[in-house]
Amino acid sequence: MIRNSSQSNILKHTVRSDAEKARICAANNADLYQAMFRAHGLPDQRTSAFWSSDAIAPPYYSNMTTLDPDATEEQLIEIGRLTDRLGRRPGFKDGFSRLDLVDKGFQLLFSASWIWAEPRRISARAPQDWARIRGAAALDRWEHSWKESGSQTDANIFTPALLSDPRIHIYGRWAADGFDAGCIVNRSTEAVGISNIFNLTGTLQVFGDAMSLATIAFSPEVPLVGCDSGATLNEMTKLGFRSVGKLRIWLPDDGS
Structure with missing residues (x-):
């Protein structure tokens, strides 16, 4: 049987292991971090083991996110370097739940799933x-x-520079006084990510709308990925997403 290119592309995705999919999710998320930091004019660096930045991170963003579950030694070295550079322990995302840092001055903020x-x-x-x-x-x-959907910062996080990045699309659902729902979609080499979903009306349709927007924005030929927990994870699962790995967010145990 001869398959067309579209069928071949979809087949190629279906044979990936969950470990491979988790790596793709982590890489897509790092792409979003990179775009966000650069939109703020902040420096960053990236290796096969991690993405990181020496600058003060915008609210809700970490100074480091890991990209390889087996590169824990390199990641611990980078955590030490960032601690020296920043003058404090950094917040960071352990993309594969491989690091346990309770005895190193960190506290676990929360766990989530790559989807x-x-x-x-x-x-x-x-x-x-x-x-x-x-x-x-x-x-x-x-x-x-x-x-309004739950942020606890007055800082401006999303700068206009993001709007000129062709890999980033920000969407909102119009309401009388602005927007009552929204999401961000970002394109990577192997996936399209969905993040920052918010909803001021309580309607569950927002999650399906975000999925449709992500597919329309770039290509129906690549997988959709994200990072969720709790009720949002449950809703995305109903739409066809499934968990392919766990991640953890760590903060300094002094609350900084």
Whole structure:
């Protein structure tokens, strides 16, 4: 039997192990971190073992995220270097739950799952009332709504520089006074990531809309990935995502 290129691409994704998928999820997330830090004009570095930055991280972002479950020695060295550079222990994302740092001055903030959905074909029609954010004023209104959904910072996290990055799409659902839902979609070499989903109305349709937007934004030929826990993880699972690995977020145990 002869398969066309589309069938071959989808088949190629289905034979990946969960370990491979978790690596792809972690790499996609690191791409988002890199874009966010660079949009703030902050330096960063990346190796096969980790992504990191010596700068003060924006709220809700870590100074380091791991990319290889077996490179723990390199990662511990980088944690030490960042501690020296920053003058304090960094917050970081252990992308494969391989590091236990309770006895090294860290506390576990929370655990979550990398999630994965195989490529799918859908109608190339955007969900109703959603739009891509393209200007600074709209982004400001979007961030205001995002903060209303549970943020505890007054800092401006999402800068207009993000809007000129072709790998990043920010979407919002229009409401009378701005946006009542939103998400961010980012394209990597092997996956499209969905993050920062917020919803001020309580309607579960938002999760399906985010999935549709991610597929439409870049390509139906690549998997969708993300990082979720709790109720959001449950909703994404209902839409066809499944957990392919665990991650943990660590903070200094002094609360900084």
